[in-house]
Amino acid sequence: MNDDTIGIGCDWGTSNLRFYRLGNSGQIIERRQFSAGVSSIKDNKFEAFFTKAIQDWLDNYPNIPVIVSGMAGSRQGWKETSYLPCPANIEKIVNKLTPIKLNYGRTIWIAPGLSYTNYQGLHDVMRGEEVQILGALSIIDRKKKLICLPGSHSKWATVAAGHVLEFHTFITGELFEAIKAGTIIGSMIDPNAWNDDAFIQGIESVGTSKNILNQLFTVRTKGLFNQLTSTTAGAFLSGLLIGYELAGALAGTRFKKIYLIGDGQLTTLYQKALLHKGIEPQVFAPDIIASGHFKIIKIINQDV
Amino acid sequence: MNDDTIGIGCDWGTSNLRFYRLGNSGQIIERRQFSAGVSSIKDNKFEAFFTKAIQDWLDNYPNIPVIVSGMAGSRQGWKETSYLPCPANIEKIVNKLTPIKLNYGRTIWIAPGLSYTNYQGLHDVMRGEEVQILGALSIIDRKKKLICLPGSHSKWATVAAGHVLEFHTFITGELFEAIKAGTIIGSMIDPNAWNDDAFIQGIESVGTSKNILNQLFTVRTKGLFNQLTSTTAGAFLSGLLIGYELAGALAGTRFKKIYLIGDGQLTTLYQKALLHKGIEPQVFAPDIIASGHFKIIKIINQDV
Incomplete structure (x- = not known):
């Protein structure tokens, strides 16, 4: 295809599945959304649903990275990935990407969640929000900030110099x-x-x-x-x-x-x-997550 | 009847109805309990259920006081009684007793609930627990104490010198x-x-x-x-x-x-x-409430 598509981002949460086809300046060329959260996928048919949802993209762009974030990486999801401890940044997240080889041979990547352990040993976790935060970090400066992600489980993350330092749910x-x-x-x-x-x-x-x-x-x-x-x-x-x-x-x-x-x-x-x-x-807006996917995709493409 | 029954206490809560026939030293001569809380009484048939439950007592002891405490005095109960503000003690509770004249002529008494308003104007309320506390106050000394009544809505009351000073739910x-x-x-x-x-x-x-x-x-x-x-x-x-x-x-x-x-x-x-x-x-034990009923009954009998 003669366009500037350089990667695909996917946010697979508990209740929704969102895809972003991303251009070489990070723009969203096309967006798809399904009310098909991880909890609605029966018999572990994640791959079947996933490939059907973006079959044309996978066919048209055979060599671009595909990054999946969110609950797809949970125990109840597609493939369990470990939690990356805080402080964490984009490089650590890229280093912890877990490959999934699809049936017809293509490899896609699942992002790790983040964990934070306080000084008393209590853990906190997030899956998906860390890529939204990465997206926001490409816009806000590198001074210490507080980011809140409202939800049924709200997350409050302290960030500085491109790192997630700690967070609380x-x-x-x-x-x-x-x-x-x-x-x-x-x-x-x-x-x-x-x-x-x-x-x-x-x-x-x-x-x-x-x-x-x-x-x-x-x-x-x-x-x-x-x-x-x-x-x-x-x-x-x-x-x-x-x-x-x-x-x-x-x-x-x-x-x-x-x-x-x-x-x-x-x-x-x-x-x-x-x-x-x-x-x-x-x-x-929540689509800021596409900027996070874009940052991951850029690093992968540079490594090639 | 040739016995020392001097009054009847009744605790009518949300889920239970308890009666105590009390002797002249405060002892429980007979106890009756029904799984018939205020919320289970349909069509306002409080009097019918009440009189049937202790018809023999009412017949045998035509002149003794009958004191009803608890949710019977709530808006959803038998007859709504106001809340008595803290600090409150036994005399104030007796002064706020509300009479109900039963169909066949006898008068019984419903105890008020207590309210506490903190310095920021927020209210707290109890109905029934105040008579349990009265009962406990006849045993513990008059120094400042903290009394806790565990429940789905736990009450914590600060008491001193026979008064409930404040409480929190x-x-x-x-x-x-x-x-x-x-x-x-x-x-x-x-x-x-x-x-x-x-x-x-x-x-x-x-x-x-x-x-x-x-x-x-x-x-x-x-x-x-x-x-x-x-x-x-x-x-x-x-x-x-x-x-x-x-x-x-x-x-x-x-x-x-x-x-x-x-x-x-x-x-x-x-x-x-x-x-x-x-x-x-x-x-x-929760039956300490009978000691509270007894204290109220004694004051009424002295006033006669």
């Missing part, structure tokens, strides 16, 4: 859903209602009580004392939990700007929460 | 169940397994990470790194949450002894957790 989103589904607080909430003021009130209420297990009960008492209704309780709870996450993630830091990678309503909430705390959020 | 137990039912951590857990060592490890791990939303994710990573299995993950999570509750409830206090009101496995866990922290637990 907060299960805020998943806990919010579990509280809605399974507690007396959840029974107060109209799931279709939202109220921005109540969200901000939730953020502001963080730390006004003994601890979060106690504070969650105040959502209930605010209902009893008519300070929350079914239309405001959900937003208040969301603000309380995201605010509590921010209190943990920002403790001891003095960043005036935080980089967010994400889109949709959840990322908008993190923007609002940060702005309310006087911190400027700068948002990258 | 922690939704630890309900959150534990919601996490088990609705999160990736829950999917790791064998609900029939238990391991005491893992419970203690959970207590010890409190505070080793950024905050509880982050720390909950370490349960997941401990699974990934083979530090927890399906048979230990549930006990570890329980230890983590109860330990986190204790950290909040005991913050800034120096009690060497804590009074627990409760029974069963949950209270045993709180005992273990306190002992592990070098604090002596002293346990009262």
Whole structure:
């Protein structure tokens, strides 16, 4: 083919599968997306689904690198790859790429996840977000920064000089859903209602009580004392939990700007929460991951 | 009847209904229990269920006081009674008793719940536990103490000189169940397994990470790194949450002894957790509530 396609990036997460055909300046020439996360692939048929989804690309560009990131490298995924300990950078990630030889002979590469072990020996892990972070690192400067990736498991990564130094996962989103589904607080909430003021009130209420297990009960008492209704309780709870996450993630830091990678309503909430705390959020769309794939592809191509 | 029955106490909670026929030294002459909590009574048929359950007592003792505590006084209960603000003591509770005139003419009394409002205006509430605390206060001395009532919503009350000064609710137990039912951590857990060592490890791990939303994710990573299995993950999570509750409830206090009101496995866990922290637990069984009813009955009888 007479175009400048130099590689293929693939982000195979728990619930989505995304492909990027990348040009020689890193531009996305073509993008494909499937609601076919790792958890939806039965009988280990990863290769069949993968090759069918981009058969034409594989045929048309027989010699370009293909990089797969995300849960495809997990125990429940296509091929388990180990975690690369932090601090980690692009070179270490490239050195840990795991080859998969497809049935018809072509080799593709699965990226490792990252792990971080704190001074007390507790581990944290990510898979996929590290390539999004690599993408963001090609845009932001090399000073120490804090990057947040909102999600049902939010990740907060400290980066500097092209390295991911450490990161922490907060299960805020998943806990919010579990509280809605399974507690007396959840029974107060109209799931279709939202109220921005109540969200901000939730953020502001963080730390006004003994601890979060106690504070969650105040959502209930605010209902009893008519300070929350079914239309405001959900937003208040969301603000309380995201605010509590921010209190943990920002403790001891003095960043005036935080980089967010994400889109949709959840990322908008993190923007609002940060702005309310006087911190400027700068948002990258999730497709920033293609810039991470591009950086990996460039190194591989130079090595050839 | 030729016996010393001087009153009837009733504790009508969310899931259970308990009656105590009390003698003139406070002893329980007869006890009845029904799995008929407030939430199980349909069409507001509280009076019918109540009178049928103790018809013989009501007939045999036509002139003794009957005191009902617990969720019977809630909005979803028999008759809503207001909350009595802390600090509160036995006299204030007696002054706030709400009469219900039964169909055939007899008057019984519903006890108020307690509320506590912290300096930032956040409310906390209890219904029923205050009479258990009254019961305990007839045994322990009048110095400042901390009383914990384990439950799906644990209550921690500071008492002194016969008063409940303040209290705080922690939704630890309900959150534990919601996490088990609705999160990736829950999917790791064998609900029939238990391991005491893992419970203690959970207590010890409190505070080793950024905050509880982050720390909950370490349960997941401990699974990934083979530090927890399906048979230990549930006990570890329980230890983590109860330990986190204790950290909040005991913050800034120096009690060497804590009074627990409760029974069963949950209270045993709180005992273990306190002992592990070098604090002596002293346990009262939930029937201590009958001593609280007795104190109320004695005051009413003196007033006659």
